[in-house]
Amino acid sequence: AQKVTQAQTEISVVEKEDVTLDCVYETRDTTYYLFWYKQPPSGELVFLIRRNSFDEQNEISGRYSWNFQKSTSSFNFTITASQVVDSAVYFCALIGAGNNRKLIWGLGTSLAVNP
Amino acid sequence: DVKVTQSSRYLVKRTGEKVFLECVQDMDHENMFWYRQDPGLGLRLIYFSYDVKMKEKGDIPEGYSVSREKKERFSLILESASTNQTSMYLCASRGSYEQYFGPGTRLTVT
Numbered sequence: 281a282q283k284v285t286q287a288q289t290e291i292s293v294v295e296k297e298d299v300t301l302d303c304v305y306e307t308r309d310t311t312y313y314l315f316w317y318k319q320p321p322s323g324e325l326v327f328l329i330r331r332n333s334f335d336e337q338n339e340i341s342g343r344y345s346w347n348f349q350k351s352t353s354s355f356n357f358t359i360t361a362s363q364v365v366d367s368a369v370y371f372c373a374l375i376g377a378g379n380n381r382k383l384i385w386g387l388g389t390s391l392a393v394n395p
Numbered sequence: 396d397v398k399v400t401q402s403s404r405y406l407v408k409r410t411g412e413k414v415f416l417e418c419v420q421d422m423d424h425e426n427m428f429w430y431r432q433d434p435g436l437g438l439r440l441i442y443f444s445y446d447v448k449m450k451e452k453g454d455i456p457e458g459y460s461v462s463r464e465k466k467e468r469f470s471l472i473l474e475s476a477s478t479n480q481t482s483m484y485l486c487a488s489r490g491s492y493e494q495y496f497g498p499g500t501r502l503t504v505t
Binding site for chain 1: 426435436437438440443445451453483485487491492493494495496497498499501
């Protein structure tokens with residue numbers, strides 16, 4: 281069975297703090313893809329990143345960085361120097377090569393960045 | 396940029412009405428999806444389509460049907476709306492593996 285767990289339901293930080301959102305996954309597929317999405321208060325889900333199971337290099341995009349570790353089945357997301365505009369719900373998701381039509385979603389982490 | 400549009404942002408319907416939610420994508424994607432999102436339950440897949448006239452049930456298809464007559468358009472139909480179908484409905488279109496979402500339709504059934 282495939283599963284994505286985002287243990288943090290809600291996180292609240294003060295602007296300029298760094299924050300890490302955790303994502304742990306389970307899959308029996310050897311080939312799979314991991315994703316992060318952002319859902320701001322407006323409601324539209326925005327694709328942030330895709331990572332495949334063969335590429336464990338960390339990724340950095342501006343203030344965002346992602347740490348993929350197969351050994352711990354984790355794909356964590358860090359926001360450096362958080363800003364109020366980062367306030368959103370963040371979802372982690374997984375798709376396996378074995379059933380490559382359906383995304384398996386975590387329940388999301390609601391991040392509040394306070395001024 | 397991928398563009399996925401949904402027919403309405405907000406919709407209010409009465410119990411028993413037939414409701415159509417429409418989704419259009421402009422990227423010639425074969426795969427399209429309908430989800431509903433409820434607090435504490437995350438995103439749940441209702442139906443998806445992998446080609447014109449092809450559809451497959453998701454995790455919660457009961458009370459819903461879909462139609463895909465053209466590649467760019469995927470419609471979700473509530474045959475007889477009920478109050479427990481009050482929710483946010485999200486349409487998505489899939490590229491290589493990632494899905495691109497429309498702005499969502501917040502449906503209230505009274």
